[in-house]
Amino acid sequence: MARVLIVGAGLTGSLCAALLRKEASCPLHLSVWDKAGDSGGRMTTASSAHNPQSTVDLGAQYITCTPHFAKKHQSFYDELLAHGVLKPLTSPIEGMVNKEGDCNFVAPQGVSSIINHYLKESGADIYFRQCVTQINLRNDKWEVSKETGSPEQFDIVVLTMPAPQILQLRGDIENLISECQRQQLESVSYSSRYALGLFYEAGTKIDVPWAGQYITSNPCIRFICIDNKKRNIESSEIGPSLVIHTTVPFGITYLEHSIEDVQELILQQLENILPGLPQPVATKCQKWRHSQVTNAAANFPGQMTLHLKPLLVCGGDGFTQSNFDGCVTSALCVLEALKNHI
Numbered sequence: 025m026a027r028v029l030i031v032g033a034g035l036t037g038s039l040c041a042a043l044l045r046k047e048a049s050c051p052l053h054l055s056v057w058d059k060a061g062d063s064g065g066r067m068t069t070a071s072s073a074h075n076p077q078s079t080v081d082l083g084a085q086y087i088t089c090t091p092h093f094a095k096k097h098q099s100f101y102d103e104l105l106a107h108g109v110l111k112p113l114t115s116p117i118e119g120m121v122n123k124e125g126d127c128n129f130v131a132p133q134g135v136s137s138i139i140n141h142y143l144k145e146s147g148a149d150i151y152f153r154q155c156v157t158q159i160n161l162r163n164d165k166w167e168v169s170k171e172t173g174s175p176e177q178f179d180i181v182v183l184t185m186p187a188p189q190i191l192q193l194r195g196d197i198e199n200l201i202s203e204c205q206r207q208q209l210e211s212v213s214y215s216s217r218y219a220l221g222l223f224y225e226a227g228t229k230i231d232v233p234w235a236g237q238y239i240t241s242n243p244c245i246r247f248i249c250i251d252n253k254k255r256n257i258e259s260s261e262i263g264p265s266l267v268i269h270t271t272v273p274f275g276i277t278y279l280e281h282s283i284e285d286v287q288e289l290i291l292q293q294l295e296n297i298l299p300g301l302p303q304p305v306a307t308k309c310q311k312w313r314h315s316q317v318t319n320a321a322a323n324f325p326g327q328m329t330l331h332l333k334p335l336l337v338c339g340g341d342g343f344t345q346s347n348f349d350g351c352v353t354s355a356l357c358v359l360e361a362l363k364n365h366i
Contacts, residue, residue, distance in 0.1 A: 025051045026366065027177070029168060030148070031156050032184035033058035034065020035351035036340045036358070038139045040182055041146030043359045048366040054148035055178075057170070059155035059185075062136070063143055066312065066346075069134030072223035072265065074306040080221035080251045080265040081135045082310045084348075085236065086113050091125040093349040100352055101129075108132065109141045115254050119238030132255050138348075158195035159336070166334055169195070180335045180365060182358055186314035187212035187321070187342040200331050208321040208328070212342040214314040217246070217275035220290045222304040224263040230301070244293040246271045263305070268294060275315070283309045316346035326357025335365050 028044065030037045033056050041054055062068065064083070072078035087110065089101060104110040113128040122128070131137050143150055158169035162177060169175040183190050187209045191201075201209070224230075236249035247269040252258050268290055278286050287309040294301065321328065321343050328343060330336040339358040344350035 025053050026179040027053045028055070028180045028182070028366075029166070029176075029178040030054070030056045030182045030184060031058075032056075032065060032340065033060070033063040033139065033143065033150060033152070034184060034340070035067055035139055035142075035348065036354045037065070037182070037184040038063065038142035038146065039352060039355040040184065040339065040358050041148045042142040043355055044362065044366065045146045045148070047359060047363070050366060052366060054146055056143065056146070056148045056150045057154035057156065058150075058152055061152050063139045063150070063152075064136035065139070066315070067135045067139055068310070069136035070221050070308045070310070072306040072308075074223055075226075075262065078223045078262050078265055078306075079134050080223065080267050080308070081131075081249075082219040082221055082267060082308065083312065084135050085247070085249055085254065085267075086117070087129045087131075087348045089127045089129065089349070090123070094125075094127065097349055097352050104138065104141065105129075107141060109137055111256075113254070115235035115256060116233070117236035117238075117249075117254070118234045119240070120236075130255055132257055134255070156193065159193055159197040160195040161200075161334075164334055166336060178334075180362065181337075182362075183336075183338045184340040184354075186214060186340070187338075188214075188314065190338055197330070197336070200336070205328060205330065208323060209338075209342075211319060212317065212321050213319040215272045215275065215316050215318050216279050217272055217312050217315045218270045218278070218286055218290065219310045219312060220268045220270075220287055221251075221308040221310070222266045222268075223306040223308075224265065224302060225305055226259075226261055226263045228263050228302055230264055230266065230298075232298070239297060242271070242293055242297060244270055244274045244290060245297060248294075248297065266304075272315075275312070279311070279313065283311065286311075317341050317350075320344060326354045327361050329361055335362065337361050
């Protein structure tokens, strides 16, 4: 049975795993590794330390589907809508730019429920806190080393982490990446930002007419969202949660500062926009070093094959664009590259 490793439990990685399980003509042993403590990647949903039932989306907030992708990826949208993983966004988001024919969707159980849906479909063995450090060739297999534990061998490896993290890997992979591929990977760039989740006591009222709001006049804050209002899951037993996304210039300026200092700066600016908010009972500040792709790898739409036998493939939004459809496109391209091998 072929052993397949997918590195990255974000949208591209989880969907790759689900598609492989569906399309493979032979039995596969699928493993998914992620260096984080949970699934989701940049579609992560954090829980309150005060009450685990209180959650907030720290990365992607909602999914915008254009008419082009509504046709092209219809089966993916239909499946997620049929399972209740997605539903139309009906809550008001002030300042949202909507083009004609666009549809917006929200995940009622949090945006990471999309990833968890695909991981469940894949039947893969999922391991968190597995940070890959080296990839070496051993007897026509890939030997993958991680920060803790023994190296493991696989027949096929798919890397779906951000391009700079692929370039940080050591071992034989360093020599297998061609000069042209290296230049392409080095050309992939990302914006950086912080997200701050605030969790409140049950019964707290945040009295604003919107569920989300884009801010244009603040040097620190770009977007504020009352998460449970956005998802239409307001409850008397679970307090509201709020997420703040910073501007990209702020994210770059404070990228190497301590999380505590950054959180304090965001809260000071929030007081100017929403004065008199009650004290949160829990907070979660997330640094997105690789937030959204600002420049994708030009000559490798969807995926990049680094080695054919054994197969080593890269995918993710660094080869397309940073949204749901970009990740679906990449997962389908990775599947195409793997078809002759499974």
